[in-house]
Amino acid sequence: MRNPTFHDIETIGHVIDENVQYIHYHYPEMLIRYDSNFIDFKQMPSLEEFKQTETFLKDFHQKHNQTHLKFEFPENEKPRPGLQKYFENNGYDIGLMELYAIQPNDFPAQQENPDIRVEEVTEGNLNDFISLQYETDKQNGETFANEKMKLNQKQFADENYMKVLAYYKGETAGTMNVILSDDFVEIDDLSVREARRRKGIGGQLQQFIMDGFQGRTIILVADGEDTAREMYQRQNYQYLGFKYEAQRIDSDDIFVKSRMQV
Incomplete structure (x- = not known):
């Protein structure tokens, strides 16, 4: 039996675009569910690549009246120091998810x-x-x-x-x-x-x-x-x-996340 990875974790959302760099999830049925509307990087982006993708997602979400930005990064890779500094300087919250079996x-x-x-x-x-x-x-x-x-x-x-x-x-x-x-x-x-x-x-x-x-x-x-x-x-x-994520909310909305609360 193979070991599970984050690819085996369910994502509620539609894949509306996929390229060599990332997968774009969108879920019009529930636009305020941040875990369903985000970009999942398949390979760790450079700072310039992230900025370009950030601009794209911000424009896309604004067209759908969404006020958040969320990005997930490749499994078992930590964002480089330049990216981390950018997150800190631009209002992102950095999260760390861990997979257990x-x-x-x-x-x-x-x-x-x-x-x-x-x-x-x-x-x-x-x-x-x-x-x-x-x-x-x-x-x-x-x-x-x-x-x-x-x-x-x-x-x-x-x-x-x-x-x-x-x-x-x-x-x-x-x-x-x-x-x-x-x-x-x-x-x-x-x-x-x-x-x-x-x-x-x-x-x-x-x-x-x-x-x-x-x-x-x-x-x-x-x-x-x-x-x-x-x-x-x-x-x-x-x-x-593990898997890192970065999220920013450009309004007073409450951060909506669906994980275990015991």
């Missing part, structure tokens, strides 16, 4: 807790899932929350996705999106209601996937500057690589 049998067994119930989302509990996700997504604005609700409904009807919902003492407490591919099972957008954190809900959500996909490699992307990555390491996830 685990075999289900290596995940530490979670202690059973009768207060926690984890279920796959069906027609019967879809409204519970949508409502909790909406509550969480409203932190990024109502427009984003409404568009995310439509995305969740679209994914629910797609056999390549699984939605998972956790209850704590009968009340909705956590959600998780799962992307199914031929080779891997990706955990994404794992979120636990703030008042219910540190009760083992995140672990039980993951355990549900470990139990359901024995023999498959489970993958996820973590924020390289977030303490949650330490939790994944304690849970026996194996670090596989």
Whole structure:
């Protein structure tokens, strides 16, 4: 079985242009989802090449009333000092993503807790899932929350996705999106209601996937500057690589990002 790379991580967005230097993703269905509207460099650009691409993306986004710029860089390569200095001087936030993988049998067994119930989302509990996700997504604005609700409904009807919902003492407490591919099972957008954190809900959500996909490699992307990555390491996830990103927002919009929140 081959090792996963960042190419195996799902990108919600349409490839509208690809050349030897980069891939351009655009998602008109959700223009304010920054992780769906960006340029992914296939090779590390020089400063001049980056500036040219930056001008192109800025013009493109302005035509679509988008106020952000986002770029991702080749896997396991750090932007050169000249690029980093340019980012610092021009209002970019630099992010570091880390790729992790685990075999289900290596995940530490979670202690059973009768207060926690984890279920796959069906027609019967879809409204519970949508409502909790909406509550969480409203932190990024109502427009984003409404568009995310439509995305969740679209994914629910797609056999390549699984939605998972956790209850704590009968009340909705956590959600998780799962992307199914031929080779891997990706955990994404794992979120636990703030008042219910540190009760083992995140672990039980993951355990549900470990139990359901024995023999498959489970993958996820973590924020390289977030303490949650330490939790994944304690849970026996194996670090596989990193990827840098640079993002700038030219308005008061809230930074919208879909990664694990435990």
